[in-house]
Amino acid sequence: MEHYVGVDIGGTNIVCGLTDEAGNVLATSKMATESDKGGEHVVRRIGEAIRKLAEEAGVQVKAVGIGVPGFVDHKQGISVLAVNLGWKDFPIAGNVSRELNGVPVFVNNDVRMYTYGEAVAGAGRGYANVLGITLGTGLAAAMINDGQLYYGAGGRAGEMGHIGMEGIPYRCNCGLTGCLETAVSASGIARQAKDAVAQGKPTLLAQLFPGDRLDSLTAADVSRAYDQGDAVAREIMEHTGKLLGKGLASAITLFSPDVIVIGGGAALAGDRLFRPMREELERSALDFYWKDLQIKAAERNEDAGVVGSALYAKERVQGLQA
Amino acid sequence: MEHYVGVDIGGTNIVCGLTDEAGNVLATSKMATESDKGGEHVVRRIGEAIRKLAEEAGVQVKAVGIGVPGFVDHKQGISVLAVNLGWKDFPIAGNVSRELNGVPVFVNNDVRMYTYGEAVAGAGRGYANVLGITLGTGLAAAMINDGQLYYGAGGRAGEMGHIGMEGIPYRCNCGLTGCLETAVSASGIARQAKDAVAQGKPTLLAQLFPGDRLDSLTAADVSRAYDQGDAVAREIMEHTGKLLGKGLASAITLFSPDVIVIGGGAALAGDRLFRPMREELERSALDFYWKDLQIKAAERNEDAGVVGSALYAKERVQGLQA
Structure with missing residues (x-):
């Protein structure tokens, strides 16, 4: 039996998971990221x-996979730009490998790792072509084509959150206006609700989040108001959907x-x-694209990134994944 | 030196081209399709x-590639649906192979073959990731990802002509309204010009194509009017662009x-x-998608399909292409 480790680096926490070669998680450890103390x-x-x-498990680790937010050069093992971590051209794979006396380490973008985890061991299991989406602070996406992660030029493919849409008035952090993720994300849903309250629309949310508490309103609160029959909350979910x-x-x-797997906080709106x-x-689409299309909620919101990273490392070691 | 044949089957004509292993066309023959006389x-x-x-060339043909319009099962070598040819589940590859005493024959969708030809031997040469587009009767597209043709589930990927767009009022043959190709294609440009004439807009085209001649107006005529300073023609090109x-x-x-290659009749509008x-x-897009992006007119409008089909056959024989 071979063993792998998947690492999911987020802005707040890092989760490391030891897996067997089938991607079963045998043990995990979680710690604060502490990116302010530097990459080393x-x-x-x-x-x-x-x-x-x-x-603790008494095993040897064959390879390590690491999911990193932002832009990653997966071939060279470099975090090209991770704004939240303060990393720029940081050779994370080589540095972690050195810490582990040369165990092979592979990195990739966190959403690709997440999608890969769902594709191999989650809601996308058994499908060759998987579109993975997470609705969190933004809308991130990755595509697996015939079992292979899709990259495009410069590994930039899949930024579906920055497709421009009519009917979205918000300016995006990227500089464009109307990017899908400004409205369609957990933050985007909360933003629409805050706007509705600020505009004086009649909603339960106005009573629950008066004045200085408005900032703490989340997408989950919009779901709760929806369930209590709140028309404004319903309108926001309809519009976002x-x-x-x-x-x-x-x-x-x-x-x-073949399948779209949707995860992240806003996916809990179901x-x-x-x-x-x-x-x-x-x-809006030709029926032959959607009549056999499966759309599923992510099954492994908690550990898809860890499992995907571990299994990606396994495939890289075996030369099965680019 | 090995030799291949590429075949481009259109609704009107079939072109066959003999090539060397580098994709140089040594000889071609063209004939009417005569699809009304049946597939056999x-x-x-x-x-x-x-x-x-x-x-005539005194050579042996190592393999044949055939580009067929419509939906193709490239793995089985079957024309699944080619409305213009009247074919449905027609095993074209096996049947042509039988005519050639077992020479291997591979088929694919015509736009994929075209894009492959441009990618290997045309305007997309030297790029790993090529988006090919033809603007003719419709808008067809195909993607090459890291040198590999992209298929998606059921080989259906790339129907960019059927993306819905705000500001397009036309009903599409597919049943949807606002499909990109109803306006953005050679036919779509002609259609917009005919509408302008019918609506009595002040344009040279109204004088050139009075009453019963209006049907013969083409995208090339809109280009000609544009060059004569016609404001309506200019507006149509701006809107379409x-x-x-x-x-x-x-x-x-x-x-x-890395590169978009645009071919077909309307690409002549330049x-x-x-x-x-x-x-x-x-x-409308993030600058890091377009700042290094090349956008080129197709170099081989005449024979990209033939060259692409021949080189695709070569790759299939060698197991380098799915």
Whole structure:
């Protein structure tokens, strides 16, 4: 039996997971990222955590996969730009490998690792062509084509959150206006609700989040108001679902996935969001793209990144993944 | 030196080309498709043409590639649906191979073959990630990802012509309204011009195509009027270019190509169309998708399909292409 470690580096926490070769998670450890103390500090802590996981299980680690936010040169093992971590051209793979006395280390973008985990061991299991989406602070996406992660020029493919849409008035951090993720994400749903409250629309949310508490309103609160029959909350979910459906209509027409796996905080809204999304998608795309299309909530929101990273490392070692 | 044959089957004509292993076209033959006489008739004629090309050149043909319009099962070698040819589940590859005493025959969708030809031996030469587009009766597209043709589930990926767009009022043959190709194609440009004439807009085209001659107006006529300073023709090109730019903004954000190669009749409009297209694309997509992006007119409008089919056959024989 071979063993692998998957590492999911987020802005707040790092999770390391020891897996067997089938991707079953045998043990995990979680720690604060502490990116403010520098990349070498993070590298040392990851090295320590992995050594400890291996020692406690009494196994050798064959390879390590690391999911990093932002832009990654997966061939060279470099974090090209991770704004939240303060990394720029940081050779994370080589540095962690050095900490582990030369165990092979592979990195990739976190959403690709997440999608790979769902594709191999989650809601996308058994499908060759998987479009993975996370609705969190933004809308991130990755595509697996015939079992292979899709990169495009410069590894930039899949930034579905920055497709421009009619009917979205918000300016995006990227500088464009109307990017899908400004409305279609956990933050985007909260933003729409805050706007509605600020505009004095009649909603339960105005009573629950008066004045200085408004900032703490989340997408989950919008779901709760929806369930209490709040018309404004319902309108926000309908609007968001439709926008997502329109965006997905373009994406499936170009990519033609077998399955779309949707994760992240806003996916917890479930059918409040997915019903209007599916209706709009069926209105906006040719039926032969959606009549056999599966749309599923992610099964492994907690550890898809860890599992995907571990299994990606395994495939890289075996030369099966670019 | 090995030799291959590429076959491009269109609704009107079939072109067969003998090539060397580098894709240089040594000889071609062209004939009417005569699809009304049935698939077996077409198969016999293709077989005869290939045998003749090989005999006259005194060479053996190692493999044959055939580009067929519509939906193709490239793994099984079947024309699944080619409306213009009247074919449904027609095993074209096996039947042509039988005519050639077992020479291997591979089929693929015509736009994929075209894009492959441009990628290997045309305007996309030297790039790993190529988005090919033809603007003819419709808008067809295909993607090459890291040298490999992209298929998606059921081989359906790339129907960019059926992305829905705001600001397009036309109902598409597919049943949807607002599909990109209803406006952005050679036919779509002609259609917009005919509408302008019918609406009594002040344009040279109204004098050139009075009453019963209006049906014969083409995209090339719109280009000619544009060059004579016709404001309506200019407006049509601007509008069409912008719509194409918006569609491409979504496509490059998802696919991230190194180069876009644009062919087909409407590509002859050149910068009349490409300037507003590029402007809109740069307004609508993140700069890191377009700052290094090449956008080129197809170099081999005449024989990209033949060359692509021949080289695809070579790659299939060698197991280098799926």
